Amino acid sequence: MNFDQFTDEQLIVQVRENDKEKYAEIIRRYQIKLTHYLRKFIRNHDELEDVLQEIFIRTYRNLFAFDTDKKFSPWIYRIAHNQAINHIKKNKKGSISLDEYEWEIVDEKMDLKKDIDIGLAKTKIEKGLSTLKIKYREPLILYFFEQKSYEEISDILHIPISTVGTLISRGKNALKEFLEKK
Amino acid sequence: MDTNSEIEKKIMTEIESGRVKLKSKYIFWAEKFGVSSAFVVTVLLAILFFNLVLFYLKSSDNLAYLSFGNSGVFAFLESFPYLLVVAFIIFILLAGTIIVKSDFAYKSPFGFLALAIVGVVIVCGIVLTYTGVAEKIEQETFESRPSGFLFKPFLSRGLEARHNGIVGRIIEIGDSNITIQTPRGSEKIILTNESLLPTEPLSEGIFIVALGSRDDGNFTVSKLRIINPEEIQMIRRGVHRRFGQFQFHVIKSGGCKFLPSSTIIQVTSSCF
Numbered sequence: 001m002n003f004d005q006f007t008d009e010q011l012i013v014q015v016r017e018n019d020k021e022k023y024a025e026i027i028r029r030y031q032i033k034l035t036h037y038l039r040k041f042i043r044n045h046d047e048l049e050d051v052l053q054e055i056f057i058r059t060y061r062n063l064f065a066f067d068t069d070k071k072f073s074p075w076i077y078r079i080a081h082n083q084a085i086n087h088i089k090k091n092k093k094g095s096i097s098l099d100e101y102e103w104e105i106v107d108e109k110m111d112l113k114k115d116i117d118i119g120l121a122k123t124k125i126e127k128g129l130s131t132l133k134i135k136y137r138e139p140l141i142l143y144f145f146e147q148k149s150y151e152e153i154s155d156i157l158h159i160p161i162s163t164v165g166t167l168i169s170r171g172k173n174a175l176k177e178f179l180e181k182k
Numbered sequence: 183m184d185t186n187s188e189i190e191k192k193i194m195t196e197i198e199s200g201r202v203k204l205k206s207k208y209i210f211w212a213e214k215f216g217v218s219s220a221f222v223v224t225v226l227l228a229i230l231f232f233n234l235v236l237f238y239l240k241s242s243d244n245l246a247y248l249s250f251g252n253s254g255v256f257a258f259l260e261s262f263p264y265l266l267v268v269a270f271i272i273f274i275l276l277a278g279t280i281i282v283k284s285d286f287a288y289k290s291p292f293g294f295l296a297l298a299i300v301g302v303v304i305v306c307g308i309v310l311t312y313t314g315v316a317e318k319i320e321q322e323t324f325e326s327r328p329s330g331f332l333f334k335p336f337l338s339r340g341l342e343a344r345h346n347g348i349v350g351r352i353i354e355i356g357d358s359n360i361t362i363q364t365p366r367g368s369e370k371i372i373l374t375n376e377s378l379l380p381t382e383p384l385s386e387g388i389f390i391v392a393l394g395s396r397d398d399g400n401f402t403v404s405k406l407r408i409i410n411p412e413e414i415q416m417i418r419r420g421v422h423r424r425f426g427q428f429q430f431h432v433i434k435s436g437g438c439k440f441l442p443s444s445t446i447i448q449v450t451s452s453c454f
Contacts, residue, residue: 016204023197027189031189061202061205154289158288160288
C-alpha cells in the first residue's frame with residue numbers, strides 16, 4: 001500500500017481514528033532517521049535497538065498528546081531526545097560514534113582543514129563532541145548531522161530559538177578549541 | 183535495514199495484540215487543563231498576595247515607624263509582613279516553574295516570561311487595591327469568618343504587639359503615662375523625661391504612634407507623634423472593632439467625657 005500521498009500528520013490522525021496499521025508507515029519513515037540520531041549517543045547496537053523500540057512505543061501511546069496543527073517530526077525527535085538523555089544518565093557513557101562521512105560535515109561547517117590532520121579528523125571530532133557538555137552537544141548534533149533548522153531544534157529541545165543559536169555558536173567554539181588544542 | 187524491519191514487526195505485533203494501547207485523549211486534556219489551571223491559580227494568588235503586601239504596608243503601622251527616621255527602622259523591620267512577602271515570592275516562583283516545565287511557552291526566553299509574569303502581577307496587584315478586596319479579606323479575617331481563616335496567619339501580624347513600637351488611640355492622659363486603645367486591648371505606655379513628645383497637645387481620641395521598648399509588659403516611650411488614623415487604617419479598624427467608635431458623652435457640667443462604649447449619646451461643639 002502506498003502512503004506517499006499522506007503527510008505524517010495525516011497518518012497520525014488516521015492512526016488515532018483506529019487505523020493502527022498506518023503506524024507501521026510512521027515507523028518506516030522514522031526508523032533510519034532516529035537510528036542515525038541515536039547513534040550519536042548510544043554506541044552499543046542492542047542498547048540502541050531497545051531505545052529505538054521504546055521511542056516508537058512511547059510515541060504510539062502518546063499520540064493523542066500530539067497537536068496535529070504542528071509538525072510531527074520535531075515531536076517524535078523530542079521523544080527520542082528525552083529517551084537518549086535518560087539513556088545517557090543511566091549509563092553515564094558520553095562517547096559518540098560518527099558515520100564515515102559525518103566528520104566532513106563538521107569539517108565543512110567549521111572549516112577545520114587548516115587546523116586538523118585529516119587522517120585523525122573523525123576520531124578527533126568524535127572525541128571532541130563526546131567531551132562537550134550535553135547542552136551544547138545536542139543542538140550541534142541536530143544542526144550538523146540531522147540537518148534540523150533552528151526552529152525545529154527549538155521544538156525538539158524546548159528552548160527558545162535565540163538560545164539554539166547561542167548554544168550552537170558556543171558548542172562550535174568549544175569544539176574548535178578542543179580540536180586546536182590536541 | 184533488516185533490524186529496522188524487525189523492530190517494525192515487533193512494535194506492530196505489540197500494537198495489534200492490544201498490549202500497547204493509545205492513552206486516552208482525555209488524559210492529555212486533563213493534564214493540559216490541570217497545568218493551565220495551576221498556572222492561572224498560581225498567578226492569581228501571586229496577584230492577591232502582592233495586593234495584600236501593598237495593603238499591609240499602606241494600612242498597618244509598618245511604614246508609620248519610618249516617619250521617625252533611622253530610629254524607627256527596628257520597629258519597621260519588626261512589623262514587616264515577611265510571611266506575605268515570602269508567600270508572594272513562592273507563588274511567583276511556582277508560576278515560573280510551571281511555565282518552564284510545561285510546553286506552552288518554551289519558545290520565548292525565560293527572562294522575558296519571568297519579567298512579563300512579574301509585570302502582570304504587579305500591575306494587577308496595584309489595580310486590585312482600588313477594588314477593596316484586601317479590606318474585605320481583612321474584615322473576614324478579623325471577624326473570624328470561615329472564609330478569612332486562611333489569611334489569618336498572614337494578616338494577624340499587622341495587629342500584633344511590637345517590642346519597639348506601638349500604635350493606638352489615646353483614652354486617658356496621666357502625668358507620666360498615657361492609656362491607649364490598641365487592637366489587642368487597652369495599654370498604659372510610660373512617659374519619661376527623655377521621651378520626645380510632639381509640640382501639639384495630646385488629647386483623648388487621637389491616634390499616636392510611638393517608638394520605645396517593652397520590658398515586663400510595660401512600654402516605655404522614647405519618641406511619640408500624633409498620626410492621622412487614615413494612615414493606619416488596619417489599626418484604626420482594629421481599635422474600632424474592639425472598642426467601638428470614639429464617642430463623647432455630654433455631662434451636666436458642660437464638659438465631655440470619653441466613653442469607650444458603643445452607645446452614642448450626644449456630641450456637641452464644646453467637646454472639640
